[in-house]
Amino acid sequence: MITLIYRWECVAAGQVPEQVTVPLSHLINAFHSPKNIAVSVNTSASQKQHREHVPEHDTPSSEPVLNLRDLGLSELKIGQIDRLVENLLPGFHKDKRVTSHWHTSHVSAQSFFENKYGHLDMFSTLRSSSLYRQHPKTLRSICSDLQCFPVFIQSRGFKTLKSRTRRLQSTSERLAEAQNITPSFVKGFLLRDRGTDLESLDKLMKTKNIPEAHQDAFKTGFAEGFLKAQALTQKTNDSLRRTRLIVFILLLLGIYGLLKNPFLSVRFRTTTGLDSAVDPVQMKNVTFEHVKGVEEAKQELQEVVEFLKNPQKFTVLGGKLPKGILLVGPPGTGKTLLARAVAGEADVPFYYASGSEFDEMFVGVGASRIRNLFREAKANAPCVIFIDELDSVGGKRIESPMHPYSRQTINQLLAEMDGFKPNEGVIIIGATNFPEALDNALIRPGRFDMQVTVPRPDVRGRTEILKWYLNKIKFDKSVDPEIIARGTVGFSGAELENLVNQAALKAAVDGKEMVTMKELEFSKDKILMGPERRSVEIDNKNKTITAYHESGHAIIAYYTKDAMPINKATIMPRGPTLGHVSLLPENDRWNETRAQLLAQMDVSMGGRVAEELIFGTDHITTGASSDFDNATQIAKRMVTRFGMSEKLGVMTYSDSGTLSPETQSAIEQEIRILLRESYERAKHILKTHAKEHKNLAEALLTYETLDAKEIQIVLEGKKLEVR
Numbered sequence: 105m106i107t108l109i110y111r112w113e114c115v116a117a118g119q120v121p122e123q124v125t126v127p128l129s130h131l132i133n134a135f136h137s138p139k140n141i142a143v144s145v146n147t148s149a150s151q152k153q154h155r156e157h158v159p160e161h162d163t164p165s166s167e168p169v170l171n172l173r174d175l176g177l178s179e180l181k182i183g184q185i186d187r188l189v190e191n192l193l194p195g196f197h198k199d200k201r202v203t204s205h206w207h208t209s210h211v212s213a214q215s216f217f218e219n220k221y222g223h224l225d226m227f228s229t230l231r232s233s234s235l236y237r238q239h240p241k242t243l244r245s246i247c248s249d250l251q252c253f254p255v256f257i258q259s260r261g262f263k264t265l266k267s268r269t270r271r272l273q274s275t276s277e278r279l280a281e282a283q284n285i286t287p288s289f290v291k292g293f294l295l296r297d298r299g300t301d302l303e304s305l306d307k308l309m310k311t312k313n314i315p316e317a318h319q320d321a322f323k324t325g326f327a328e329g330f331l332k333a334q335a336l337t338q339k340t341n342d343s344l345r346r347t348r349l350i351v352f353i354l355l356l357l358g359i360y361g362l363l364k365n366p367f368l369s370v371r372f373r374t375t376t377g378l379d380s381a382v383d384p385v386q387m388k389n390v391t392f393e394h395v396k397g398v399e400e401a402k403q404e405l406q407e408v409v410e411f412l413k414n415p416q417k418f419t420v421l422g423g424k425l426p427k428g429i430l431l432v433g434p435p436g437t438g439k440t441l442l443a444r445a446v447a448g449e450a451d452v453p454f455y456y457a458s459g460s461e462f463d464e465m466f467v468g469v470g471a472s473r474i475r476n477l478f479r480e481a482k483a484n485a486p487c488v489i490f491i492d493e494l495d496s497v498g499g500k501r502i503e504s505p506m507h508p509y510s511r512q513t514i515n516q517l518l519a520e521m522d523g524f525k526p527n528e529g530v531i532i533i534g535a536t537n538f539p540e541a542l543d544n545a546l547i548r549p550g551r552f553d554m555q556v557t558v559p560r561p562d563v564r565g566r567t568e569i570l571k572w573y574l575n576k577i578k579f580d581k582s583v584d585p586e587i588i589a590r591g592t593v594g595f596s597g598a599e600l601e602n603l604v605n606q607a608a609l610k611a612a613v614d615g616k617e618m619v620t621m622k623e624l625e626f627s628k629d630k631i632l633m634g635p636e637r638r639s640v641e642i643d644n645k646n647k648t649i650t651a652y653h654e655s656g657h658a659i660i661a662y663y664t665k666d667a668m669p670i671n672k673a674t675i676m677p678r679g680p681t682l683g684h685v686s687l688l689p690e691n692d693r694w695n696e697t698r699a700q701l702l703a704q705m706d707v708s709m710g711g712r713v714a715e716e717l718i719f720g721t722d723h724i725t726t727g728a729s730s731d732f733d734n735a736t737q738i739a740k741r742m743v744t745r746f747g748m749s750e751k752l753g754v755m756t757y758s759d760s761g762t763l764s765p766e767t768q769s770a771i772e773q774e775i776r777i778l779l780r781e782s783y784e785r786a787k788h789i790l791k792t793h794a795k796e797h798k799n800l801a802e803a804l805l806t807y808e809t810l811d812a813k814e815i816q817i818v819l820e821g822k823k824l825e826v827r
């Protein structure tokens with residue numbers, strides 16, 4: 105017999121749902137006995153009782169097991185079971201027993217139902233059900249038990265439909281087909297129209313006098329049909345609910361992605377212009393402490409900080425503070441950092457915007473972003489609005505095809521800046537590398553009327569910046585930041601930060617525990633001249649030439665009074681060079697004397713002179729071309745700009761062709777003399793110090809790189825310690 109297992113959803117909270125095994129026979133028999141409703145069928149007493157109704161040939165041991173859940177009845181509750189029973193056997197609860205006998209003589213059509221209702225073949229419906237397919241033998245035996253039913257039992261051909269869905273479909277199709285013929289009968293089950301149609305079953309049972317043994321099978325069939333219909337509706341509802349849930353989740357995910365993904369969100373904002381999401385940043389952790397080497401700028405901004413801390417204090421006295429401050433300086437000198445520090449010092453919100461953000465291809469978008477930015481800021485005053493790259497929004501260009509709406513954006517910016525009073529506590533800080541490029545209207549009083557220059561740091565500033573960033577890494581005690589600072593003229597704060605970082609990376613790659621001068625020098629050279637070309641195989645002859653060439657520069661620098669001190673000499677190829685000697689000014693030079701310029705020329709000449717002296721005129725190389733460029737430049741400026749030529753006097757001469765041929769040739773003559781004299785001086789020094797020259801070249805060939813101290817040791821004739 106078939107056993108149905110169903111999960112029982114306990115109504116009381118906290119109870120674990122039980123799994124109750126109900127033999128189908130019991131379920132059906134339960135229909136007969138009012139005392140043994142489905143709920144209590146798991147008791148052994150009732151089982152015994154039901155056994156009586158079980159036909160002899162059914163052995164419970166071989167009962168195939170079906171799960172009610174498979175039929176979509178997993179959530180059948182007690183009340184529902186009652187209803188099921190009531191549906192299947194109306195009046196059952198009133199203890200109506202079917203006692204009449206089964207008459208076969210009435211049956212003349214293919215099935216009983218056809219006889220009564222037309223063409224519905226209840227059992228073929230049953231046969232097409234999955235239940236039948238799973239347990240054809242059992243059901244066939246049930247069907248054959250109904251001997252008076254001219255049931256057409258098919259032993260093979262239950263069209264093996266591939267999927268369960270198809271099967272269910274086909275069942276529903278059959279049911280639907282049947283509906284045309286016997287609408288009320290099937291509809292009763294499908295639509296749970298429990299009234300009249302179910303009475304028909306009852307009536308049927310009574311009128312046909314179905315014998316008790318067959319009633320079981322008959323009702324089994326009925327139950328099957330009912331369950332099938334239930335399963336179908338349940339499944340349909342479930343999948344519908346699931347589909348809706350999936351669609352909803354996908355929709356939510358889509359919206360979330362649209363808002364989170366910056367690219368998408370930018371596009372979204374671009375197309376709608378709804379850019380209201382302007383988030384301030386509280387800059388508590390950035391203070392003036394963090395900005396090094398720009399003391400003047402910090403001092404100028406100090407009063408802005410005071411104002412932001414207490415706007416009323418300033419306006420009470422009638423003083424007017426600028427609304428806008430323009431930070432002007434080369435890239436990476438810390439303009440953004442300074443603006444953040446202003447907000448951080450005053451502990452007010454910081455709104456960051458980049459000018460390029462406002463430069464929109466769409467009408468009104470840039471302007472509306474500016475509007476939103478100022479609205480947010482005013483609502484959170486006192487605060488700082490920082491507009492980086494101000495020139496890209498406030499430039500002078502007017503309606504160029506590349507920036508069709510820039511004028512509109514500038515006008516919006518001007519309107520917003522005019523739109524609030526000085527005591528509202530909103531300070532706008534703009535930054536630019538090209539103040540000349542700004543629209544004049546922007547730098548009028550009442551707008552960006554205060555300019556603060558943020559220059560590249562001087563040697564002291566660079567030392568401070570290097571110390572600041574060195575303190576964030578592990579470095580050796582021997583490191584002297586000042587030496588690096590002296591060798592990094594023109595470096596910005598950002599470049600110095602990068603230098604320290606590169607040195608730390610280099611030390612890590614080399615497996616060192618600390619950063620030493622060596623790594624710092626290395627990264628400085630890398631930034632200045634490009635990476636080392638270790639892989640380049642330079643033959644010994646070229647190496648030797650390079651060693652003498654570089655030593656020549658070093659010797660001249662060492663023995664010339666006004667030359668800068670040597671920092672390093674190397675024959676390691678780097679970037680386009682085969683080697684180099686670096687000299688360090690003691691300080692940033694604001695002015696250079698004639699003697700210093702001449703010394704620089706002499707040092708430049710040192711390389712070629714060395715080649716000539718050691719290898720002979722026939723073996724001089726092209727390696728000195730940049731040295732000559734350098735020396736020629738110095739000589740030229742001395743003559744044409746600095747008034748350092750006696751013959752041409754204190755007069756400047758422009759490069760253009762306005763000069764008379766005589767003047768031009770006089771200038772050339774003077775330059776040539778300066779260069780020749782320089783060359784001779786260099787030759788003299790190298791001839792005098794030929795021994796030192798040779799020692800230094802050999803040391804370079806051995807060690808590749810020598811620092812200032814090592815050069816000194818070699819030139820003093822001492823032996824270098826083996827490294």
Ligand SMILES: Nc1ncnc2c1ncn2[C@@H]1O[C@H](COP(=O)(O)OP(=O)(O)OP(=O)(O)O)[C@@H](O)[C@H]1O
Pocket residue numbers: 394395396397398433434435436437438439440441442492535536537569572596597598599601
């Ligand atoms: N004076 C400085 N002191 C300390 N750190 C600095 C200094 N200048 C630059 N830096 C470092 O370099 C980084 C970049 O600097 P920042 O963005 O402020 O430069 P900027 O002048 O705004 O450049 P840009 O004009 O390209 O926007 C800073 O975050 C900081 O780490």
Ligand SMILES: [Zn+2]
Pocket residue numbers: 653657711712727728731
């Ligand atoms: Zn050279």
